[in-house]
């Protein structure tokens with residue numbers, strides 16, 4: 001099956017080899033130890049998301065009932081500053097992004113077998129000239145991506161461990177989401193599940 005992706009959306013299959021994936025998992029393990037995964041909740045409704053999250057970098061993306069979607073320099077539960085994302089895949093952004101400045105936020109999403117993420121735009125940043133770069137690790141998922149219009153046509157593609165998705169230029173505000181996880185499709189994570197790292201530039205340089 002060949003996928004025709006919406007304009008500005010790039011899929012780089014097997015971008016990270018097995019060694020690079022394992023190294024990244026070790027880095028994420030340390031990130032999660034310092035900044036535990038927490039259950040994000042939706043603005044206003046307070047409905048819990050099925051994905052658990054943490055961040056590294058100078059800014060982290062968080063959400064809760066009271067204050068909604070935002071970036072902040074500290075963990076919402078522990079209050080501690082996020083650990084720097086030195087080495088945490090920041091190189092990937094530099095390599096694929098055609099953007100001169102480093103990412104500030106590295107969002108870590110953890111999906112169990114039943115977790116998913118509804119169709120949304122990444123638009124809490126001030127700088128849309130920088131692409132969003134997203135890395136998949138662990139179990140496969142069914143990723144859906146469309147256009148910057150909510151009702152635009154979408155295409156679905158299966159992402160596997162090591163794949164990278166880039167949302168840039170006309171695709172920077174493309175709607176996207178994760179419809180499902182395919183359990184037990186990777187042995188990278190000992191307890192299974194899927195990790196997604198999303199690297200973003202937040203402020204204007």
Ligand SMILES: O=C(O)CCC(=O)C(=O)O
Pocket residue numbers: 107109117122134143176177178196198
């Ligand atoms: O898990 C993914 O592949 C997408 C994550 C995402 O879209 C987000 O965190 O904004």
Ligand SMILES: [Fe+2]
Pocket residue numbers: 120121122176
């Ligand atoms: Fe997103």
